[in-house]
Amino acid sequence: MSRIAQIAIICNMPFGLANADWTQGQRIMMKKFTDPWGRGMIPFVSPRAVKHAIRQALRERGYSIDPFQLRNVQGNIRSLDTGDPQTYVDNDLFGFMAAEEKGKQARRRQGPVAIGYLSSLKPLPDISTDLGLRSPRSPDQPPMITETEVATFPAKLRAAVYDYVGVWEGTEGEVRKGEKFIDDKERRRRIHDLLDILLTPSYVLPRRSASLVVPEYIVGMVCLSSAGIRPIYQYLSMDDRGSVDAQLLTRLKNISIGWGEIFMIEYIVSPPNTFPAVSSREAVERITNFLLGE
Numbered sequence: 001m002s003r004i005a006q007i008a009i010i011c012n013m014p015f016g017l018a019n020a021d022w023t024q025g026q027r028i029m030m031k032k033f034t035d036p037w038g039r040g041m042i043p044f045v046s047p048r049a050v051k052h053a054i055r056q057a058l059r060e061r062g063y064s065i066d067p068f069q070l071r072n073v074q075g076n077i078r079s080l081d082t083g084d085p086q087t088y089v090d091n092d093l094f095g096f097m098a099a100e101e102k103g104k105q106a107r108r109r110q111g112p113v114a115i116g117y118l119s120s121l122k123p124l125p126d127i128s129t130d131l132g133l134r135s136p137r138s139p140d141q142p143p144m145i146t147e148t149e150v151a152t153f154p155a156k157l158r159a160a161v162y163d164y165v166g167v168w169e170g171t172e173g174e175v176r177k178g179e180k181f182i183d184d185k186e187r188r189r190r191i192h193d194l195l196d197i198l199l200t201p202s203y204v205l206p207r208r209s210a211s212l213v214v215p216e217y218i219v220g221m222v223c224l225s226s227a228g229i230r231p232i233y234q235y236l237s238m239d240d241r242g243s244v245d246a247q248l249l250t251r252l253k254n255i256s257i258g259w260g261e262i263f264m265i266e267y268i269v270s271p272p273n274t275f276p277a278v279s280s281r282e283a284v285e286r287i288t289n290f291l292l293g294e
Contacts, residue, residue, distance in 0.1 A: 003163040005287045006223040007198070008156060008236045009265070010121070010244075011215040015152040017130075018118075018205065018213055019045040030127060030149040040123030043151055045205060047115040050157070053203040054115075054194070055090050061193055063089040066096070083107050085172065086181050089190055092165060107173040112165050113194065116158030118215070121238060127151050157215070158233050159198065163291045165191050184292070191291055195284040199265065219244050220265030221275070222283060223256075224290045230259045249274040261290075 019031045032041040059065045066081060066088040083098025085091040095111030130150045133143040166187035170177025180187070197203055199220070205213040221236045235252035237245045253274050256262060264271040265283045278286065 003224070003226050003291055003293070004229065005161045005291060006225070006230065006232055007159040007161070007220065007287075008222075008233045009159075009199075009215075009217055009220040010154065010156050010236060010238060011118075011201075011217045013043075013045075013118075013120075013151070013153050013155050014213060014216060016150050016213045017148055018043055018151065018153075019049050020206075026145060027129065027147040028149065030151065032124075032127070035123035040125040041127060042120045042123050043127065043153060044117045044119035045155075047117060049206050050115050050118055050203075051090075051094055053205050054197055055094075057197045057203040058089055058193065061197075063190075063193075065090050083109075083172070085109060085166075092182075092190065093194060107171070109169055109172050112162035114160040114162075116233075118155050118157045120153040120155050122154070124151060124153060154218070154238060155215070156233070156236065160229065161191070161194070161287070161291065163293070165194075165291070188288060188292060192284060192288045195287055199280045199284055217265075217267040217280075219267055219269045219271050220280075220283070221262065221271075222265065222287060223260055223262045224287065225260035227260065230256070232256075232259075232262070244269060244271050246272040246274065 017028065017030060020028050023029065030043050031046060032043040035042050055065050064087055066084070068080060068082060081091065081096035081098045082088060083091060083096045085096070091109065093111055093113045095109040097106055097108045099106040127149050128151060129147040132146045132148065135143065166180055166182040168175040168177055168179050168181055175181075182190075201215055201217060203214070205215070219236070221232065223230055223232045232252065235248045237248055239245045249272055252262070262275050263283070263286075264275050264277040265280055266277045267280065271277050
């Protein structure tokens with residue numbers, strides 16, 4: 001069975017537009033959903049936005065990112081995945097869907113890196129707006145007033161990284177499942193840089209023109225397992241005093257015997273001593289070595 005590293009991180013989202021949704025009139029809405037108990041709205045950042053931010057950070061480190069291909073599909077020009085995980089690191093890490101011709105089975109890859117929603121830990125009873133002015137459509141018109149929804153909130157990011165970075169899954173075309181398409185040195189580099197970007201953090205969420213949003217990490221938790229996904233994410237949270245919920249971690253320790261290795265990542269808050277704590281730099285090294293079987 002494949003090795004998997006599950007990562008849960010609690011962070012503070014700085015004041016600003018975390019992730020834009022549609023526009024209602026002159027107001028740019030923030031992505032959010034209704035709390036199931038009716039206590040307010042829960043803002044979130046979509047997995048696609050987080051992956052986009054990580055792609056940009058990988059590009060800044062010298063990696064080639066899929067530029068996409070323009071192809072004629074039934075008379076329409078469309079932008080499609082290139083489907084080359086050897087050349088483009090995002091095709092390897094996040095997967096792709098490359099439809100070559102109509103009626104022909106598409107080449108596809110389920111990426112070894114899974115990112116969940118970066119969502120608020122608690123509902124917000126109210127979301128503020130930032131007023132601004134948009135340039136007039138013509139010189140004889142006054143500037144248009146705009147509204148942008150902004151907020152700050154504690155949030156949780158969920159991620160999982162499987163061990164087949166740089167390895168064919170078997171669905172990418174005429175390839176053999178389990179064979180490596182890059183050498184171990186490049187596999188280590190890709191895994192290490194991905195984790196360094198994710199765990200530092202060193203990525204900027206989209207909408208930078210509206211506000212600079214870099215998540216401010218508070219505490220993290222990692223589970224290294226060779227027996228599939230484990231339900232760890234719900235056990236990392238903050239209590240009403242703004243401290244890591246020690247009771248939830250104690251419950252996790254009582255039920256997680258045989259699950260694999262679990263440890264905390266210490267950022268600006270010292271976690272309870274339920275599980276051992278390491279720095280983000282040490283976490284990057286330990287996860288990388290585990291996924292490579294070293």
